[in-house]
Amino acid sequence: xxxxxxxxxxxxxxxxxxxxxxxxxxxxxxxxxxxxxxxxxxxxxxxxxxxxxxxxxxxxxxxxxxxxxxxxxxxxxxxxxxxxxxxxxxxxxxxxxxxxxxxxxxxxxxxxxxxxxxxxxxxxxxxxxxxxxxxxxxxxxxxxxxxxxxxxxxxxxxxxxxxxxxxxxxxxxxxxxxxxxxxxxxxxxxxxxxxxxxxxxxxxxxxxxxxxxxxxxxxxxxxxxxxxxxxxxxxxxxxxxxxxxxxxxxxxxxxxx
Amino acid sequence: xxxxxxxxxxxxxxxxxxxxxxxxxxxxxxxxxxxxxxxxxxxxxxxxxxxxxxxxxxxxxxxxxxxxxxxxxxxxxxxxxxxxxxxxxxxxxxxxxxxxxxxxxxxxxxxxxxxxxxxxxxxxxxxxxxxxxxxxxxxxxxxxxxxxxxxxxxxxxxxxxxxxxxxxxxxxxxxxxxxxxxxxxxxxxxxxxxxxxxxxxxxxxxxxxxxxxxxxxxxxxxxxxxxxxxxxxxxxxxxxxxxxxxxxxxxxxxxxxx
Numbered sequence: 169x170x171x172x173x174x175x176x177x178x179x180x181x182x183x184x185x186x187x188x189x190x191x192x193x194x195x196x197x198x199x200x201x202x203x204x205x206x207x208x209x210x211x212x213x214x215x216x217x218x219x220x221x222x223x224x225x226x227x228x229x230x231x232x233x234x235x236x237x238x239x240x241x242x243x244x245x246x247x248x249x250x251x252x253x254x255x256x257x258x259x260x261x262x263x264x265x266x267x268x269x270x271x272x273x274x275x276x277x278x279x280x281x282x283x284x285x286x287x288x289x290x291x292x293x294x295x296x297x298x299x300x301x302x303x304x305x306x307x308x309x310x311x312x313x314x315x316x317x318x319x320x321x322x323x324x325x326x327x328x329x330x331x332x333x334x335x336x337x338x339x340x341x342x343x344x345x346x347x348x349x350x351x352x353x354x355x356x357x358x359x360x361x362x363x364x365x366x367x368x369x370x371x372x373x374x375x376x377x378x379x380x381x382x383x384x385x386x387x388x389x390x391x392x393x394x395x396x397x398x399x400x401x402x403x404x405x406x407x408x409x410x411x412x413x414x415x416x417x418x419x420x421x422x423x424x425x
Numbered sequence: 426x427x428x429x430x431x432x433x434x435x436x437x438x439x440x441x442x443x444x445x446x447x448x449x450x451x452x453x454x455x456x457x458x459x460x461x462x463x464x465x466x467x468x469x470x471x472x473x474x475x476x477x478x479x480x481x482x483x484x485x486x487x488x489x490x491x492x493x494x495x496x497x498x499x500x501x502x503x504x505x506x507x508x509x510x511x512x513x514x515x516x517x518x519x520x521x522x523x524x525x526x527x528x529x530x531x532x533x534x535x536x537x538x539x540x541x542x543x544x545x546x547x548x549x550x551x552x553x554x555x556x557x558x559x560x561x562x563x564x565x566x567x568x569x570x571x572x573x574x575x576x577x578x579x580x581x582x583x584x585x586x587x588x589x590x591x592x593x594x595x596x597x598x599x600x601x602x603x604x605x606x607x608x609x610x611x612x613x614x615x616x617x618x619x620x621x622x623x624x625x626x627x628x629x630x631x632x633x634x635x636x637x638x639x640x641x642x643x644x645x646x647x648x649x650x651x652x653x654x655x656x657x658x659x660x661x662x663x664x665x666x667x668x669x670x671x672x673x674x675x676x677x678x679x680x681x682x683x
Contacts, residue, residue: 294516295512295513295514296516296518298512298516299510299512299516301478301502302478302508302509302510303505303506303530303533303534304502304503304504304505305534
């Protein structure tokens with residue numbers, strides 16, 4: 169009985185370790201392909217449009233409303249201590265250091281990451297990836313590397329947009345609705361927000377882009393059979409990428425700030 | 426005659442279930458071989474071994490003298506540029522038009538100027554009777570047309586070896602026969618070595634010089650279509666009999682319908 173239980177635990181540990189190893193090797197393969205020619209510039213541009221441009225609306229909406237909620241909640245908390253003048257720095261620092269990179273990454277995971285997994289999964293089950301291999305081509309260069317490069321370029325830009333729209337949303341609530349001075353809001357933001365806050369957020373978003381692409385492509389590449397396999401892979405990709413983003417965010421925060 | 430493909434004692438199992446169990450045969454250069462047998466007896470798995478998509482657990486697969494199991498990424502990719510593969514479902518890139526699908530290997534493998542690419546695509550599409558379909562997407566064409574596009578894409582690099590995985594599955598008998606005739610004509614014109622997994626018995630015998638019967642992961646028969654027709658092996662008789670029965674059923678159905 170005890171032996172059976174130990175055997176099961178051992179099996180789970182071995183299975184998990186081998187899955188981590190496979191994912192690690194997959195990432196290594198992406199990096200090697202990304203660093204060596206030939207690069208597919210046009211495909212990278214296409215993917216920037218898909219991951220970046222097509223995410224602008226959702227990023228603008230979530231960024232704006234996140235800033236507005238932060239301003240509402242922050243104002244009431246700060247006014248209890250008579251510190252409502254610090255609403256601008258509160259909103260800006262929360263967004264730039266933390267919420268901007270994380271929420272933007274979660275939004276892109278849901279919108280683009282899931283689509284990448286489904287797309288690659290369908291290419292896998294309909295043998296399109298095998299067809300590329302049999303032409304003597306490396307499918308990694310066509311379906312994985314362009315996504316990685318595009319995500320690394322698009323994520324910092326989307327995050328910057330999220331931050332700016334969020335700070336503007338906070339301004340809208342703080343100044344127009346709650347009656348704060350606009351000059352105070354902006355002046356305090358400029359005084360307290362430092363370049364290290366901004367660069368830290370940008371570094372985070374860059375690594376989140378790698379995580380989104382890595383997990384989404386891996387799950388699509390190893391999708392099971394049929395529609396059910398692709399659907400399961402898509403769900404797993406979104407869940408795993410979201411969890412990894414939050415876990416990695418903790419480590420990045422503890423190192424960067 | 427020199428063997429273009431030589432398979433030596435290949436074993437393969439998935440989840441400890443043996444699929445190939447000591448398969449050995451060879452196919453001479455320029456020959457067209459049919460790989461037949463009942464469903465689930467390892468034909469497609471064997472074809473994937475020949476193309477280097479699957480590696481054997483034991484045994485060797487030689488293509489033009491090179492052991493696929495010992496070729497690394499770059500060397501294997503170089504060898505594969507001499508292959509063509511027509512998949513059962515076509516495996517066309519669904520985001521690309523017919524023109525871009527057929528042009529893809531020319532642009533990516535040969536890096537030809539766009540004008541040459543378009544000329545060669547037009548020739549390949551004319552070869553399979555699809556001139557004028559360049560702008561269509563795979564979702565906008567019929568199953569038979571899709572198979573023709575897949576064949577054009579496989580032929581456009583003028584491969585020395587062409588693999589077909591049930592290229593007529595899912596097609597009506599007339600379209601299936603036209604695809605088989607097309608494959609036979611291309612093989613005569615281009616002289617490639619071919620291997621075709623097919624259930625089109627006995628029609629496939631008209632276009633092949635060699636027949637391999639795979640049964641329970643082993644080669645049960647390796648010979649010419651003429652030798653197969655006079656075989657007294659019960660497995661082969663069963664295969665031919667089943668097809669005869671299917672044919673006569675089809676005829677009687679047709680008779681009733683008319």
